[in-house]
Amino acid sequence: MNNSGLFLIKNGHVIDPAQQIDRLGSVLIQDGAISGILGPNEDVAEADILDASGFIVCPGFIDLHCHLREPGFEYKETIASGTLAAAHGGFTTVCAMPNTNPVADTRATVDFVTSRANQDGAVRVLKIGAVTAGSRGERLVEMGELADAGVIGFSDDGLPVSNSNIMRQALSYSSTFGLPIINHCEERSLSLGSMTEGWVSNRLGLLGIPNSAEEVMVARDIGLAKLTGGRLHIAHASTAGTIELVSMAAQEGLSVTCEVTPHHLTLSEEAVLGDGHADRSFGPLGASAYDTNAKVAPPLRTRADVASLVQGLKEGSIDFIATDHAPHATVDKLTTFDKAASGISSLETALGSLMSLVHDGDITLQLLIEKLTAAPARFLGRNLGSLKSGSPADVTVFDPNKEWVVDPSAFVSKGKNTPLSGVALKGRIIATIVAGDVVYQQNG
Amino acid sequence: MTQIGEVAEPNVLKSIPSPHLPARRHCLDLDDYSRQEIEAVLQNATVMKDVMHREIRKVPALRGKSIVTLFYEPSTRTRVSFEQAGKILSADVINVSSSGSSAEKGESLYNTALTLQSMEADIIIVRHPDSGAPNFLARHLNASIINAGDGSHAHPTQALVDLYTMASHADRLEGLRVAIVGDIQHSRVARSNLWGLTKMGASVVLCAPPTLMPIDFLGGHHSRSNNPFTSVEIETSIERALEGADVVMALRLQKERQDAGNLPSLREYSRLYGLTPKLLEKARTSVIVMHPGPMNEGVEIDPAVAHGPMSVIEEQVANGVAVRMAVLYGLVPATRHRD
Numbered sequence: 001m002n003n004s005g006l007f008l009i010k011n012g013h014v015i016d017p018a019q020q021i022d023r024l025g026s027v028l029i030q031d032g033a034i035s036g037i038l039g040p041n042e043d044v045a046e047a048d049i050l051d052a053s054g055f056i057v058c059p060g061f062i063d064l065h066c067h068l069r070e071p072g073f074e075y076k077e078t079i080a081s082g083t084l085a086a087a088h089g090g091f092t093t094v095c096a097m098p099n100t101n102p103v104a105d106t107r108a109t110v111d112f113v114t115s116r117a118n119q120d121g122a123v124r125v126l127k128i129g130a131v132t133a134g135s136r137g138e139r140l141v142e143m144g145e146l147a148d149a150g151v152i153g154f155s156d157d158g159l160p161v162s163n164s165n166i167m168r169q170a171l172s173y174s175s176t177f178g179l180p181i182i183n184h185c186e187e188r189s190l191s192l193g194s195m196t197e198g199w200v201s202n203r204l205g206l207l208g209i210p211n212s213a214e215e216v217m218v219a220r221d222i223g224l225a226k227l228t229g230g231r232l233h234i235a236h237a238s239t240a241g242t243i244e245l246v247s248m249a250a251q252e253g254l255s256v257t258c259e260v261t262p263h264h265l266t267l268s269e270e271a272v273l274g275d276g277h278a279d280r281s282f283g284p285l286g287a288s289a290y291d292t293n294a295k296v297a298p299p300l301r302t303r304a305d306v307a308s309l310v311q312g313l314k315e316g317s318i319d320f321i322a323t324d325h326a327p328h329a330t331v332d333k334l335t336t337f338d339k340a341a342s343g344i345s346s347l348e349t350a351l352g353s354l355m356s357l358v359h360d361g362d363i364t365l366q367l368l369i370e371k372l373t374a375a376p377a378r379f380l381g382r383n384l385g386s387l388k389s390g391s392p393a394d395v396t397v398f399d400p401n402k403e404w405v406v407d408p409s410a411f412v413s414k415g416k417n418t419p420l421s422g423v424a425l426k427g428r429i430i431a432t433i434v435a436g437d438v439v440y441q442q443n444g
Numbered sequence: 445m446t447q448i449g450e451v452a453e454p455n456v457l458k459s460i461p462s463p464h465l466p467a468r469r470h471c472l473d474l475d476d477y478s479r480q481e482i483e484a485v486l487q488n489a490t491v492m493k494d495v496m497h498r499e500i501r502k503v504p505a506l507r508g509k510s511i512v513t514l515f516y517e518p519s520t521r522t523r524v525s526f527e528q529a530g531k532i533l534s535a536d537v538i539n540v541s542s543s544g545s546s547a548e549k550g551e552s553l554y555n556t557a558l559t560l561q562s563m564e565a566d567i568i569i570v571r572h573p574d575s576g577a578p579n580f581l582a583r584h585l586n587a588s589i590i591n592a593g594d595g596s597h598a599h600p601t602q603a604l605v606d607l608y609t610m611a612s613h614a615d616r617l618e619g620l621r622v623a624i625v626g627d628i629q630h631s632r633v634a635r636s637n638l639w640g641l642t643k644m645g646a647s648v649v650l651c652a653p654p655t656l657m658p659i660d661f662l663g664g665h666h667s668r669s670n671n672p673f674t675s676v677e678i679e680t681s682i683e684r685a686l687e688g689a690d691v692v693m694a695l696r697l698q699k700e701r702q703d704a705g706n707l708p709s710l711r712e713y714s715r716l717y718g719l720t721p722k723l724l725e726k727a728r729t730s731v732i733v734m735h736p737g738p739m740n741e742g743v744e745i746d747p748a749v750a751h752g753p754m755s756v757i758e759e760q761v762a763n764g765v766a767v768r769m770a771v772l773y774g775l776v777p778a779t780r781h782r783d
Binding site for chain 1: 470472473475476552553554572574575576577579580582583594595596597598632635658659660661670671672
C-alpha cells in the first residue's frame with residue numbers, strides 16, 4: 001500500500017446485504033476502514049487499485065464454526081495454516097472451536113489462541129470457550145473469566161452436552177453474559193454408527209445414525225432454552241426435523257438460532273459410496289467406496305434433508321452458514337470408514353460449493369452473501385460483515401463464474417480431507433482483504 | 445479325467461452353459477458378478493471338487509503365486525478352507541492374523557498392507573471387523589483382494605458356497621424360494637447372499653425381528669430406482685417366512701445383540717425365531733436347512749434341525765474348499781498378467 005492509505009476496489013458488482021446495496025461501484029478503503037462506496041469509474045487520486053470488473057465485491061465472509069486445531073493437534077492444522085486457508089476461502093473472520101488439547105476451558109488456553117492468532121493469523125480469529133471443563137460434560141467452565149477473555153460463546157463441539165441438567169445450568173448461567181451455548185446436538189446412545197442410517201448404510205453394511213439422534217437433543221435443548229430463557233445456538237443443523245423444530249422455537253419467540261454447513265447443503269449420504277454413485281445407483285461398489293473423506297459429524301444426510309436445509313436457508317429458519325472446517329491429517333482418514341476421523345476441510349471449497357446453489361437457481365446470490373456476512377455479524381453483535389463507512393475494511397472479491405477443479409494437494413490448509421477432490425466448482429475467490437490489507441490474491 | 449473349465453459330472457449344474465471365467469482382479473462382493481460369472485464359478489467348483497477327490501490333490505494353477513490370508517477376526521472354516529484351496533492350487537500360502545502380528549502393536553491396516561505388498565503378495569484374502577476394509581485394500585494395493593468377510597458388509601465366497609450347496613440340491617436356482625432368518629442387520633452373509641440369489645433369479649424372504657432388520661428394508665426400500673431387490677420380501681413372522689420355502693438359512697445370532705438392546709433375551713429370540721422341526725413343517729417337504737456357521741445350537745437353530753435330515757450344514761463346509769478354489773482360479777488371469 002502506498003503512503004496515501006487509500007485503496008480502491010474498482011468497478012465491481014458490490015453486494016452488501018447489511019445495507020441492501022446491490023449495484024456496480026467501487027469500494028474505497030482508507031487506513032483499514034471502509035471509506036465509502038463510489039459510483040463506477042469514479043477515480044480516486046493516489047489510491048491503490050484492485051480491478052474488480054466482472055467480480056462480486058462484498059463484505060468479508062464470517063465463519064462462526066471452524067477448527068484450527070492449535071494447541072495440541074498441530075499436525076492437523078495450525079492457527080497460521082487454518083487462517084491462511086480462511087483467507088483463500090474469502091473468510092475474513094473465523095471462530096475457533098475449543099476442542100483442542102488442552103480444551104479451551106481456561107483463560108490461559110483462550111489467551112494462547114488470542115496471542116497466536118495475533119502473531120500468526122492471516123484473518124481475524126474469534127474464540128469459543130468450552131461449556132464444561134475438558135468438554136467432559138460434568139462441570140461448567142468459569143464462564144465469567146472466559147467472557148472477559150473475549151469468547152463469543154460456549155461449546156463442547158465435537159461432543160454434545162449430554163447431561164440435561166448441565167445443559168440447563170449452562171444456558172441459565174451464560175445468559176448473564178448474553179453469550180450463546182452452541183450445542184453439537186447428538187444423542188450418543190443413538191449415534192453409535194458412522195453414517196446416516198438408510199439405504200446407503202444398509203448397502204455398505206455400516207451401522208447407521210438416525211436423524212432422531214440429532215433431533216431428540218435439539219428438542220430437548222429448545223425445551224431447556226424455554227425453561228431458562230438462555231441463548232441457544234444449534235451447531236451444524238443437518239436434518240429436516242431440526243429445521244422444523246428450530247423454526248417452531250423461533251416462532252415462539254425463543255432465543256434459538258441455528259447454522260448449516262456447505263457440505264450439508266450440497267452433499268448427501270450417497271457421497272460415501274464413492275465414484276460414480278451420484279445417481280444413487282445400485283451398481284458395484286468397487287475400490288472407491290467407503291470414502292472416508294465423506295465421513296463427518298453430523299453425517300451427510302438424505303437428499304430430502306438437503307432439500308429441507310436449502311428451503312430453511314431460503315425461508316430464514318436457518319440463521320447463517322458456517323463451515324465446520326475440520327482439517328485432519330491424511331493418516332487420520334487413511335483407514336476403514338469406522339475408524340476414520342470425522343470432518344471435512346472446507347474453508348477453501350465453501351464458496352465454490354455454495355455457489356452451486358446459486359447457479360442451480362435454488363437461492364439468490366444476495367441471500368448467500370447475507371448468510372455469510374450480515375447474518376453471522378448480527379449473531380455476533382459486532383461491527384463486522386458490512387461495507388458501511390467506518391466499518392473495518394474486511395472485503396471479499398470473487399468471480400461467481402470462474403470454474404475450477406478441486407485439488408486437495410493445492411490446499412493451504414494442512415487438512416486435505418475433502419470429498420470434493422476432482423470435482424469441478426464454479427465460483428472462486430479473487431482477493432480477500434482484512435482491515436485494508438490484502439491477505440489473499442489469486443495469481444493470474 | 446475332467447479338466448478345469450470343462451463341464452463335470454451330471455449334476456444340477458449341468459444346464460449351465462460352458463463356463464468362461466472373465467479376468468477378475470478382486471472379489472469384494474457379488475454385486476459386480478454377472479449371472480454368467482456366478483454360474484461359471486459354481487461349475488468350476490464342481491470340477492475342483494473332482495480335483496479334491498484325486499489321489500494326488502494338486503494342480504499347478506497358482507504355482508509360484510503367493511497368497512496371504514490376513515485375518516483380523518477369528519475364523520476356522522473360512523481361513524482353513526482358503527488355505528487348503530490355495531495349497532491344492534499350488535500357491536504358497538502365508539497366514540497372518542491380527543493376534544501375533546504387528547497389528548497387535550497397533551500397526552494400522554494400511555501399514556500392514558504395505559508390508560505385505562512389499563513382500564510381493566499376489567492375492568490377499570482379508571477378513572476384518574470393519575465394513576469396507578477389502579475395498580480399502582483394493583484402493584491402495586496392487587495385489588488381488590478377496591473379501592473373506594468384512595463387518596456387516598459382505599462375505600462373497602460364503603454366498604457362493606451357499607449358492608453351490610443350494611444348486612446341488614435343487615434342480616434350479618431360478619425361482620427357488622429362500623428364507624433367510626436371523627440378524628439381517630448385522631449379517632454380511634445375508635447381504636452377499638441377497639446379491640447372489642437375486643442375480644440368479646431366486647425369490648428371497650428376509651426374516652428378523654424389526655430390531656435386527658435394516659430400517660431401509662423395513663421402510664420401503666422398494667421405491668428406489670434401479671433397486672435390484674424389489675422382489676425381496678420382508679417378514680417379521682417366521683411362520684410366514686418359512687411358508688413354501690425350498691431353502692431355510694439360519695444366521696448366527698451374536699450374543700452382543702442382547703446387551704446392545706436389540707433383543708430382550710436370547711431365550712425370547714430362540715422361542716420366536718429359533719428354527720425347530722415343527723416350524724420346518726411350514727416349508728416344502730424337500731426343504732434344506734443351511735447355516736454359515738459357527739452355530740449357536742439352541743439359540744437360532746434347534747440341535748435336532750442342525751443335525752437332522754434336512755440339514756446340509758456340513759456339506760456347506762465341505763463345499764467351502766472347492767468353491768474357494770474356483771474363486772482363486774477365477775483370479776488367475778488377473779494375477780497372471782503381472783508376469
